[in-house]
Amino acid sequence: MAAAALCWALRAARQVLPSSCPRQVRSYYVDWRMLRDVKRRKMAYEYADERLRINAIRKNSILPKELQEVADKEIAALPRDSCPVRIRNRCVLTSRPRGVKRRWRLSRIVFRHFADHAQMSGVQRAMW
Amino acid sequence: MYKAARVLWYLCLLSEVKLPSRRQTGCKQKLFSTSSVLSKDKDKSAASKDSPPEGAAKRQEDGAETSKQQLLDIIGNMKVEVSYRKKLQQLKASENKKQAMNKLEGLDSEGSVPQGITEDTQRDKPLNPELVKAASAVASSLPHNKKQTESELLAQLRRHEETTDKQKKGGTINIRNVISEMTVKRQSPAQWGARISGRISLQDEDGQRIRPDRSSAQSMDSRRSLKVGKRLNIFTKASTEPEHALKTVSSPTIWDLEFAKEVAAVTAQPPRNGFEEMIQWTKEGILWEFPIDNEFGMEDDAEFHEHIFLEKHLEGFPKEGPIRHFMELVICGLSKNPYLSVKQKVEHIEWFQKYFEGKKELLQEI
Numbered sequence: 042m043a044a045a046a047l048c049w050a051l052r053a054a055r056q057v058l059p060s061s062c063p064r065q066v067r068s069y070y071v072d073w074r075m076l077r078d079v080k081r082r083k084m085a086y087e088y089a090d091e092r093l094r095i096n097a098i099r100k101n102s103i104l105p106k107e108l109q110e111v112a113d114k115e116i117a118a119l120p121r122d123s124c125p126v127r128i129r130n131r132c133v134l135t136s137r138p139r140g141v142k143r144r145w146r147l148s149r150i151v152f153r154h155f156a157d158h159a160q161m162s163g164v165q166r167a168m169w
Numbered sequence: 170m171y172k173a174a175r176v177l178w179y180l181c182l183l184s185e186v187k188l189p190s191r192r193q194t195g196c197k198q199k200l201f202s203t204s205s206v207l208s209k210d211k212d213k214s215a216a217s218k219d220s221p222p223e224g225a226a227k228r229q230e231d232g233a234e235t236s237k238q239q240l241l242d243i244i245g246n247m248k249v250e251v252s253y254r255k256k257l258q259q260l261k262a263s264e265n266k267k268q269a270m271n272k273l274e275g276l277d278s279e280g281s282v283p284q285g286i287t288e289d290t291q292r293d294k295p296l297n298p299e300l301v302k303a304a305s306a307v308a309s310s311l312p313h314n315k316k317q318t319e320s321e322l323l324a325q326l327r328r329h330e331e332t333t334d335k336q337k338k339g340g341t342i343n344i345r346n347v348i349s350e351m352t353v354k355r356q357s358p359a360q361w362g363a364r365i366s367g368r369i370s371l372q373d374e375d376g377q378r379i380r381p382d383r384s385s386a387q388s389m390d391s392r393r394s395l396k397v398g399k400r401l402n403i404f405t406k407a408s409t410e411p412e413h414a415l416k417t418v419s420s421p422t423i424w425d426l427e428f429a430k431e432v433a434a435v436t437a438q439p440p441r442n443g444f445e446e447m448i449q450w451t452k453e454g455i456l457w458e459f460p461i462d463n464e465f466g467m468e469d470d471a472e473f474h475e476h477i478f479l480e481k482h483l484e485g486f487p488k489e490g491p492i493r494h495f496m497e498l499v500i501c502g503l504s505k506n507p508y509l510s511v512k513q514k515v516e517h518i519e520w521f522q523k524y525f526e527g528k529k530e531l532l533q534e535i
Contacts, residue, residue, distance in 0.1 A: 091520075094517070098524075101495065103491045103494050103498070104495055105532075108531065108532070111531065
């Protein structure tokens with residue numbers, strides 16, 4: 042009985058645990074701005090549904106205007122970091138706020154560095 | 170009688186034997202007629218062992234023919250000559266011989282079985298002369314290629330002999346085992362209990378003691394007939410497994426998990442090649458599973474009508490007014506949304522319900 046329990050636990054552990062060979066794990070964010078951006082993203086994810094529903098009440102012409110004003114106040118009362126507009130797509134490696142290509146989530150400088158070293162799959166220097 | 174049955178069985182088999190295309194219909198009719206005649210004949214006699222093949226014969230319902238009288242006479246004679254008692258005696262004699270052989274050779278029954286089988290087949294390879302006679306008669310009765318049919322019949326007879334001998338072998342050994350086991354085995358405690366309970370005196374209302382012997386004897390007999398004998402092991406005990414399964418699921422402790430993690434960390438080898446690396450990535454979730462299924466992670470078991478017809482969730486809302494209008498629009502939008510599960514849609518509607526219930530006073534002012 043105990044052996045069976047162990048086996049089950051072993052199976053679960055094996056699937057979750059990383060291998061014995063060390064892999065680089067990012068344990069720190071590049072800077073505090075990146076950390077704040079991460080927090081904003083998390084909050085926006087939590088409040089996304091509520092914001093959507095309250096906005097649905099606000100942005101229609103069927104419901105009475107008083108209801109819509111109440112909804113306005115409600116959505117303003119939500120925490121500031123919960124709105125998705127405050128999220129900034131920073132570079133993932135350098136936290137650069139500008140010059141970030143959305144597809145790769147990298148700033149232009151990092152992108153160029155990797156592309157020149159042939160570490161970006163399918164990316165080639167343009168020539169025409 | 171046994172041999173008659175066998176011959177008839179071969180006849181039925183023969184009817185399925187391939188015939189040349191020229192005379193196909195005529196021959197088949199004749200074959201079926203013979204088999205039907207023979208089956209009728211057999212029906213008059215006692216029932217035989219080979220019942221399934223005769224079902225095929227009994228299907229045909231053609232009339233009898235006079236040209237088969239010879240065959241019938243032979244079979245009738247066969248019935249008179251060979252009685253079942255003789256067959257039994259033969260069987261017992263063969264059993265005794267086999268038992269003697271087995272005792273001489275040793276305890277290992279498996280080793281002795283194949284040898285016994287080969288010996289029996291060698292013994293019976295020269296088939297019974299009566300059977301041969303019957304086969305020749307049948308072949309002669311059939312319209313074409315008598316020699317070929319006769320040889321085929323004899324070959325089938327031989328095969329049949331082999332199979333029956335093998336079966337007999339198996340039967341005799343089982344019986345022997347059962348008998349031997351019966352002598353060694355003591356009475357089970359259940360039987361002791363029965364005896365004791367039988368001894369407990371059954372008393373009438375008057376207090377007169379009923380003789381327990383008769384009842385105990387009867388119960389003993391019935392019990393003996395039920396519990397005596399070697400276990401057939403047909404039914405396996407599957408009842409204990411689910412209990413074990415339940416126990417294991419509920420009990421893994423934190424220490425067990427930690428130990429398991431340690432063991433996994435120690436035993437996990439670095440991947441030897443790219444395939445193992447990819448397997449590891451798949452387990453960790455980095456790599457998708459191929460072939461890619463678009464609904465990975467989405468376990469929506471709901472039918473389409475649960476996604477589209479959402480009006481039943483609108484029961485908490487007033488039936489008229491702007492709110493109802495608004496909610497109908499919401500439902501229309503949700504029914505067109507393929508990305509949400511039914512649960513999420515229901516939650517959406519319920520949230521609105523709560524919200525509007527909270528705003529009831531405000532709404533009544535308006």
